[in-house]
Each structure stands twice: as C-alpha cells, then as structure tokens.
Amino acid sequence: MTFQKTILQLAACSAIVYAQSASIGLGTNPDAQGATEEVTPGAGPNGSEDWLNSGMEADGWTAPFLSWDSLIKIDRKTFYANAGSACEQYDWAFQQAGDKHQIDPVFLAFIAMQESSCNADAGGPTPGLMQVACENYPDGQCTNDVAKNVDAGAAFLRNQLDSNNNNAIKVVGNYNGWFTAGDQTGLNGGRGLSLDYPCSDDGKAHGQPQNLDYLQQTLNGWFLGLNPYGDDNWLGQYHCSGDCGSGHVC
Numbered sequence: 001m002t003f004q005k006t007i008l009q010l011a012a013c014s015a016i017v018y019a020q021s022a023s024i025g026l027g028t029n030p031d032a033q034g035a036t037e038e039v040t041p042g043a044g045p046n047g048s049e050d051w052l053n054s055g056m057e058a059d060g061w062t063a064p065f066l067s068w069d070s071l072i073k074i075d076r077k078t079f080y081a082n083a084g085s086a087c088e089q090y091d092w093a094f095q096q097a098g099d100k101h102q103i104d105p106v107f108l109a110f111i112a113m114q115e116s117s118c119n120a121d122a123g124g125p126t127p128g129l130m131q132v133a134c135e136n137y138p139d140g141q142c143t144n145d146v147a148k149n150v151d152a153g154a155a156f157l158r159n160q161l162d163s164n165n166n167n168a169i170k171v172v173g174n175y176n177g178w179f180t181a182g183d184q185t186g187l188n189g190g191r192g193l194s195l196d197y198p199c200s201d202d203g204k205a206h207g208q209p210q211n212l213d214y215l216q217q218t219l220n221g222w223f224l225g226l227n228p229y230g231d232d233n234w235l236g237q238y239h240c241s242g243d244c245g246s247g248h249v250c
Contacts, residue, residue, distance in 0.1 A: 020234040024224050026072050033064070042237045044220025045072040049237055052169055052215040055180075060192025063170040063180050068161060071168055073223040076106040083227040084109050086118035090129060093146050097154035103161075108154055110222040111175065114214070117229060120146050132156050132175075169215065176214040177207070199244035212238040212250045 021040045028035040034048025042049045047066065055062035080088040087094070087109040094112075098105035108130075109118070115131035116122035121144060126133055128144035130153030137143070137152045160171040170180070173193075179185045180192040187206065188197045197203045198210050211217070213236025217228040226232040240250035 022224075022226055022232065026074075026224065029066070029070055029072050031070050032066055039220050039224060039226060039232075039235070041234050042216070044216070045224065046219040049213070049216040049220075052219065053212065055192055055194075056212065057195050060181055060188060060194045061173065061178055062192060063167065063173060063178075065165075065170075066168045068166040068168040068171065071219065071223060073106065073110070074225045076109060079106060079109060079222075079225055083222065083225050083230070084113050084118070087112055090118065090120065090146055090150070093129075093150040096147065097150045100151065101154040101158040103154055103157055107157070108150060110218065111153060111157070111172075112150070113222050114218050114228075115175075120144055120149070129153070168219070172218050173215055177210055178214070195249060198240075198250035199248070204244065210250060211240045211242075212236075213240055 021038050023038050024045060026045055028037055028045045029047065032045070032047030033051040034043050035045055036043045036048070037045060039045070051064060053061060054064045076091070080091070090112070091105070091109070094105035094108040097103070098108055112118045112129040116129050118129060120129050122128060122131065124131065125142070127142055128149035129146065130149050132149070132153040133156070134140055134142040136156045137148065143149060156175065157171060160174050164170040164174075178193045179187060181190060188194060188200075188202060193210060195212070198212065203210070213228075216236045220226075221228040221232065221235045226235065228235040238250060241248045
C-alpha cells in the first residue's frame, strides 16, 4: 500500500464514523485472491481491491483473471427488493437484452446502478441507464431510449466477454474505460491504467478521471446487494470524487 493511499484512507476514515463492513453470507470466491466473507472497504467475496487493481500502483493495471461464471452475486429479486429497487421498472429491458446477448439480466441491472443509479434520463456524452459509448449502438448514435440503451450495454458486455475469455475483472474494468498495456490504447505512455493517470495531463485530456474504486464498488458492492452511493459509501480505498482538487487522485 502506498503512502498516498494511506493518507486517502485516513482522510476518509475521519469523515466516516459508522460501521465499515457488511456480512453477506455468501461465502468467498475460491478463485479470487484476498477474498473475504465480510465486505470491507478493501475486500470482499470476489477478491481484495489490491488484487482487482493489480499493477495500478506500479507499471499499470494488469487485470488478473477471474471467470465471469464464478462471480458471487445475489439474485435479481433480492437486488430489486433492496439496493437495486430503482432498476425493477426496467426489468423487462434487462431480460430482453439479456436473452438476446446471453447474459444474466441481473448483471445488466448491477451495471445500470453503478453507471446511472438506474436513471434512464441520466445525461452526459453517453446518456441513459447503461452510459455506454455511442459506437456500441447499431447506428453509432447514443440514446436514452431504454430498450436501445440496455441492448447497447449488453452488446458491449457480450463483445468484451468473448474477447477476454470471460475475464470478469477485465470486462467490468473496460466498461469504465480501464485499460491494460496489452490493449494498446496509446494512453498513459503505453502503460495500463495507473494511480497517477486520472489526474495527469493525459488523463484529464481524455475525459473524467476514472473511478479507481470501480471494481470494488461493482464486484464487491452492487453484485452483492450493497449501495456504494448510499449507506455503503465506505466501499473502496481511493474515494474518487470525479475531480483532481483537494489532493484527490481521481
């Protein structure tokens, strides 16, 4: 753990005084390094954040392998009854796109909560529930039309799963714009995503600073029924704010 991360954690802890753990009762993923039964800011059943973010504090993110099919998750009914209640009204779209692209609809609901809090009217350059890049639509045009938006998000996930041997860590990271050296994006001097990249000149020139807690918030947050944007905002070790002021790294 770097000194910079330690300072970030101490600052976060000073502002959060309630419990920073949750018992899920689903066991641990035997294929995930650093996995813990209890979810904490830096770990959970689908692995530790240090492992999920492997390489980020060195030469760049390397995306360790974790099979999509091995992920520990809650079911759709449980998600809708709790942290994912805002998504239930769009269940028809998740089921439709899930069936088309052979993806469990609950994964689409998880991603929609992380990306837009399941707000179909969410704006930005990639609007709508899934916040997916425009090139993933058949006509290359972004829309917040629910059916088209969810279908585009599911199409992106299907493509990523097929291209990355079902590596859940790589697929979920790529959804948020994370990259490895092997992706040959040319970003970050040809390296993978690193701790110092989001607030570098190169990083700021290519959009909003990436959320370095994204994998922890999704795989050990929404996938397990926790709400990183609400009562469970203690999830993650970087506490990204979407800006580079006041000492934030993302």
